[in-house]
Amino acid sequence: MRPSKSEPSVQVSVVVPLYNEDESLPELHDWIVRVMKENGYTYEILFIDDGSRDRSWEVIEALSGRNPHVRGIRFSRNYGKTAALQTGFQAINGRVVITMDADLQDSPDEIPDLYRMITEEGYDLVSGWKKKRYDPLSKTIPTKLYNAATRAISDVYLHDFNCGLKAYRCEVVKNMIIYGEMHRYIPVIAKWNGYDRIGEKVVQHRARKYGTTKFGLERFIYGFLDLLSIAFVNKFGRRPMHFFGSMGILMFFFGSMITLWLIAEKLWKIYMLKPYRNVTDNPLFFLALVVIILGTQFFLGGFIGELFVKQSVKKTGDYVIADIVGDEQNQ
Template sequence: METVSVVIPLLDEQDSLPELYEKLCEALRDTYAPEFIFVDDGSTDHSWQVIEQLCADDQRVKGIRFKRNYGKSTALHYGFQQASGQYVATIDADLQDDPAEIPLLIEQMKAQNLDLVSGWKRNRQDPFTKTLPSRLFNFVTRKVTGIPLHDFNCGLKVYRQEVVGRLELYGERHRYIPLLAWSDGYRGIGEKKVVHHPRKHGVSKFGVSRFIYGFLDLVTLIFINFYMQRPMHFFGTAGVLSVAAGSLITTYLVIMRLFYGEFLARRPLLLFGILLILLGFQFFSVGLFGEMMVRQKRDTRMVNVAETRNAESKDQVV
């Protein structure tokens, strides 16, 4: 029987955990050999006591407890490190996602030969103050990254084991797991509409600060994934645009001085044009410095090798 590891990050969800565990067992019974990894991200209620009891009652249950709250990305990172199944699923502990969707997501992943399948909460059961920022976030992320997903931050996802083994999660990077996988060469990313329920217990941990931090992390990830190995392309482009704009401004002012006799000593536009030119050369300098650092510290271990072949063997090595 194929194995699946279910990673459940949680914070103050003591009332939801027993029911979630029962639903997970029911959903995966007779289809997969599961293990359940509960990651307590510094709960202040009795969530850990519930997890301890589940561990005592079922050897398939593992528990990880943080001494303080580190965030969902860190919780997922440590949960992935403990996952040993052929497939890895993630689900939030608030009972809003249906565990019965996990086998369906895995079947879609196998049928379409995908690396990752993300849930899409098409009919989301959350207040407008939460769904509106989420829709804006997903729209911007979809347009910027080119990855055709409608719900990047859905907590319900399934992966092949090798995908999660290469993920480095911290900050708010859990929102961009599809982008991280895509940039590492895993282009088989799919999506499935999933059922979403209203929250039954506790309160949502969503806040405006997470929304802001998420966009800042998006900018960081785009730079790291697309320009980390070629910083001159980024800073050089910015430098060219800055120098070009500054040159146009100063050329215009020189023409105004020579042909129209306009006095320029107190024109702020002159200072702005010179500033743009100097800023452009600074961008060039930063780009060159970045290129030198990349060449000195290039790490071939980050390369995701698809296969190697030689004359003696036709076997694929991944």
């Protein structure tokens, strides 16, 4: 990917993914607008309606009608928060991108400090930390375990990966692709893309005022699987032969060694005139055979994966380029 040379048209883009939040939207909108006016920011607010079944879209249309800085995108069905954020990231134009949930548990009063940390302190990304939470133990305990596992696997040391209130430099969100449930791991993906100036800010967590939570405990299972997925793809996505080929060679080697040992044992017993049995009568031989076959398949899988990767790179060249100098006259 090549970085854009054009300057963002507004200072702050606020991206708000939502699902059935019609009661909170007017209050959230007014709160954001007040903060923007008090600080003199040029801004835009982008609401992403993730297939709501209530009046959320009607409210967004009304807000956009009376405020030209408000835009909305509506999905035909519920695709999830990750899809909403990915769509929003591609549609915004601000120098600094703020994401927040629509349920009023995130405070827009945090925006000025987040903006300052990006523009003045040089962070690529600042993640909120809801140090004091107003959630039940059934949610807070799994969250702590999930955060600890993510820190251990990713080497990104944040206390609250899943906090919806985050700030980014525009190019950070423009140069990433998220899917599944990967919105929880945006700081991890950003670091692996080279945006490693990641900060954290303690933010206010407010009790939910309207509606009920849209997430269940299954999100922690799906989230952990996504973490393993992005960890594997980051490490081996561009060199699958290093993983599958290495596994294949090791499995083929051990399977072959077991087979040779069984043959050598039989020949030694024949030489020593001791009782013996055929190699094919030993269950260990069939285990070794399975390991050899699996090793061959792993190796071939890595080889085929390398072919796909090389073709993909030729077609897309989707590495993140930080900057370009000296060739503008040739464009």
